[in-house]
Amino acid sequence: MRTLLIGTGGREHALALALAADPSVTELICAPGNPGMAEVARCVPVDITDNDAIAALAVESGADLVVIGPEAPLVAGAADAVRAKGIAVFGPSRAAAALEGSKEFAKRVMSDAGVPTARAHACSTPEEAAAALDEFGPPYVVKDDGLAAGKGVVVTSSREEALAHAAACERVVIEEFLDGPEVSLFVVTDGTTAVPLLPAQDFKRVGDDDEGPNTGGMGAYTPLPWAGDDLVGTIMRTVAEPTLAEMAARGNPFVGVLYCGLALTADGPRVIEFNCRFGDPEIQAVLSLLETPLGSLLWAAARGELAAVPALKWREGNAVTVVIASENYPGTPVTGRVITGADGVPGVLHAGTARDESGALVSAGGRVLCCTAAGADLAAARSAAYGLVGGVGLEGSRYRTDIALKASLG
Numbered sequence: 001m002r003t004l005l006i007g008t009g010g011r012e013h014a015l016a017l018a019l020a021a022d023p024s025v026t027e028l029i030c031a032p033g034n035p036g037m038a039e040v041a042r043c044v045p046v047d048i049t050d051n052d053a054i055a056a057l058a059v060e061s062g063a064d065l066v067v068i069g070p071e072a073p074l075v076a077g078a079a080d081a082v083r084a085k086g087i088a089v090f091g092p093s094r095a096a097a098a099l100e101g102s103k104e105f106a107k108r109v110m111s112d113a114g115v116p117t118a119r120a121h122a123c124s125t126p127e128e129a130a131a132a133l134d135e136f137g138p139p140y141v142v143k144d145d146g147l148a149a150g151k152g153v154v155v156t157s158s159r160e161e162a163l164a165h166a167a168a169c170e171r172v173v174i175e176e177f178l179d180g181p182e183v184s185l186f187v188v189t190d191g192t193t194a195v196p197l198l199p200a201q202d203f204k205r206v207g208d209d210d211e212g213p214n215t216g217g218m219g220a221y222t223p224l225p226w227a228g229d230d231l232v233g234t235i236m237r238t239v240a241e242p243t244l245a246e247m248a249a250r251g252n253p254f255v256g257v258l259y260c261g262l263a264l265t266a267d268g269p270r271v272i273e274f275n276c277r278f279g280d281p282e283i284q285a286v287l288s289l290l291e292t293p294l295g296s297l298l299w300a301a302a303r304g305e306l307a308a309v310p311a312l313k314w315r316e317g318n319a320v321t322v323v324i325a326s327e328n329y330p331g332t333p334v335t336g337r338v339i340t341g342a343d344g345v346p347g348v349l350h351a352g353t354a355r356d357e358s359g360a361l362v363s364a365g366g367r368v369l370c371c372t373a374a375g376a377d378l379a380a381a382r383s384a385a386y387g388l389v390g391g392v393g394l395e396g397s398r399y400r401t402d403i404a405l406k407a408s409l410g
Helices: 010-020 051-060 071-076 078-083 094-101 103-113 126-136 159-168 231-249 282-287 294-302 378-390
Strands: 002-007 027-032 065-068 088-090 120-123 140-144 153-156 172-175 182-189 194-196 205-207 211-214 219-222 256-265 268-275 318-325 348-350 353-355 361-363 367-375
Touching: 002 010, 002 051, 010 027, 010 282, 010 294, 010 348, 010 367, 051 065, 051 071, 051 078, 065 078, 065 294, 071 078, 071 094, 078 088, 078 094, 088 294, 094 103, 094 231, 094 256, 094 268, 103 120, 103 172, 103 231, 103 268, 120 126, 126 140, 126 159, 126 172, 140 159, 153 159, 153 211, 159 172, 182 231, 182 282, 182 294, 194 231, 219 282, 219 378, 231 256, 231 268, 282 318, 282 367, 318 378, 367 378
Parallel strands: 002 027, 002 065, 065 088
Antiparallel strands: 120 172, 140 153, 140 172, 182 194, 182 256, 205 211, 219 318, 256 268, 318 367, 348 367, 353 361
16 A cells, blocks of 8 residues: 655654554655655655645555645645545545634534533634633633644733734634643544544643643653543543534535544533644654554545454553754744754654755754653653653753653652
């Protein structure tokens, strides 16, 4: 099975490693890829904002399966363009990807499906925003209605900061704050059958003890030792399955991975957000424990044959991912700095890297590397992951020191 993977970040590097390890994947092509992905696949250029270019590459490369990693091309309709060429695609249509592309649309779907989530108002004017903030009170939750690379959400006790974020966005969704630990669950689906992966928890704030602004994610771990055995089943029954049924009833079945971001409140799981792709950095940790061949799983989902796939198999133990970010992230990152200790190191996944003219590995984004390791328990996985972090050199870089710390202490 010749597989074409679209994307260039840490999520795609994790996917590339898992796909390359699947015996059914005879050739792996990554577009545009990154230096880490080039170690396991043939990388070719493509403009991921150009649907026609992605579809043309799928045809030219003779791909049997196309896996689209990032949210932007999915929301723009890249999967539709490839499907129009008669090629199997793992990734939702433009209409289905609106679950991530518009927070307001996702709220409407959840309302119609009876899915538990926060009360919310969509706002386009300062007056509407002010009224919504007053209704819900602090902490204020203000979300850019569209895509914002994981940084479009402000959670603050400052009404001024909340109003400023609303003013900076064309349209926002303001909602009540959901109190409780957060959980990420990835659900692979062919539009009818749905298969959950391991639940994970990520760390959005840039600093230790959840201080500082939101980021795209500074680390993650899986599984969750504090979560009940019935957690995944509850999320599937109350969130994933009703949402997928609602999308199918609307004539837009969701094929790909539905990311369910939830808060475990006193009243049970409540949806914070949906994404239309694998979450980063949670998927790095989750895939490091997946024993079932990934290519075969995604192929079955893309072809509507997920019901025939045997139960997923997982390795024993735990996994932890720690993100190394550039100086000044999540603001404008300092890039172009030389990275040492990352080339060819198992577990060091490339997220924002490039080669300079001399061939040296350099930083090329906000989140640069994702150091991922497994262990017999969380403490061992943390130790191994931070051991990888310690082997990397990048001037001015930053990372959190408390990823999975509380969970590892019981």
